[in-house]
Amino acid sequence: MTVRQIVRKRGRARENLLVILHDLQKQRCDNALDHGDLEELAEVMGLSVADIVGTASFYSLFSLKPRGRHIIRLCDSPPCYIMGEENLREAIRERLGIDFGETTADGCFTLEPTSCLGACGVAPVMMVDDEIYGNLTRVKVGEILERIQAADSLGAAVSGKEA
């Protein structure tokens, strides 16, 4: 959908800005907001570009730079940290070769730190795309990533592309 179509669908009021940004980012392959889209959005909504960029950069769910197809958000708030967040980070580093702020060479995964995801009762926790995983161990993280990679390969095979 174009910027104008999304604004028409959600409504032009300022209170709809976050959901509009979410829609814009979700439809892009690089999981990021496009500066040209934000300029157009500012014009359509009657806001300044600085206001929109400021809002987008305040929330960790939005990105202004290209990211991988899957976003892994590893909680590094104290309850998760105490329960072994460092161990999980190391497991991801070993399996995918990326650390916080990095994207795999094939563009499949980006790893980001996040503050509390509201699931401290099952710490340590990570979120991959829209799914939250708790009570994680190094083995479980490996299994989750393996499942995602297998699903991507299957999807690529079905569509006739290489993963």
Ligand code: FES
């Ligand atoms: S501290 Fe990690 S989910 Fe709350």
